[in-house]
Amino acid sequence: MGTREQLVDSARELLWERGYVGTSPKAIQQRAGAGQGSMYHHFAGKKELALAAVRRSAEELLAAADEQLRTPGTAVERITAYLRRERQVLKGCPIGRLTQDPDIVADPELRAPVDETLTRIRARLAEVLDEGRAAGELPASLDTAALAATIVAVLQGGYVLARAADRPEPFDQAVSGVLALLTTH
């Protein structure tokens, strides 16, 4: 792996673990085993490197969501597969956690890839729900955009509950609760 890639990987890990405010350029360089000169050769600064890191994490997240939502089955089965897939629950979401970072939300450029990723996941879930509604599996009156927001919120909030408790059970409960409501339709 080249130095540029090592810097992006180290930035992804540190942003996930410590957030943007809690990550110094020096910490990224140390984890990447790269010098200061090398970092500034590849990136104008912490912000440019963070943007590259966030974009890479976003791509992986969207690809993973797409894989689960593409599986054969009914809409509810596909959403169940997405919600139940193996996750590092106690680490939380590498994208969602950035919304608690004051320097990310205050900067439109840094916030943009976070917003875009969550918006695309909601849109993808709404598509699946639309298919379920068209197939008569879900009620015709269902507001699929709202329910897609609920499903993503359950994941993001489930991480919050699990991290507070330092165990994954509250995440699993939150997911079970929404799936129980969804499957009784």
Place this chain on the structure above:
Amino acid sequence: MGTREQLVDSARELLWERGYVGTSPKAIQQRAGAGQGSMYHHFAGKKELALAAVRRSAEELLAAADEQLRTPGTAVERITAYLRRERQVLKGCPIGRLTQDPDIVADPELRAPVDETLTRIRARLAEVLDEGRAAGELPASLDTAALAATIVAVLQGGYVLARAADRPEPFDQAVSGVLALLTTH
């Protein structure tokens, strides 16, 4: 207001805005208009001050939840009142946001009041759902503990979506989605 109270209030504001990692003792002192000596007269350090601040925020949050959940009406009406009450959506939750703070979740003492607050809100919601189930308003098969976790997760995740978008609409959508599922029972 005495200096001690001013320090706790400033710490609460800064923890809400910038988190624990992003808040220095100096920033708290400056916002409180207090000197370093004065802070260390009242508190052993940043951690002790943060604990006092988190406990105060937790009390307010629990009192507000209790007020909404105590209103007359059916279980679903009371939960609707709780979910729809006026909130500073773009600021997020002063307690939930701390779960994204690496120094909070790594320290059992700092994590304890965060966990306890979210656990108590879930327990309170489960009680309301239990009452609705006993009254025949909700199905007998309902897992009320799981659904309580879902409801708190929708709030916490709704903040994530709203902060990513820099507008409150995704929060409102997430809440509408779960209420629609709940009311069709």
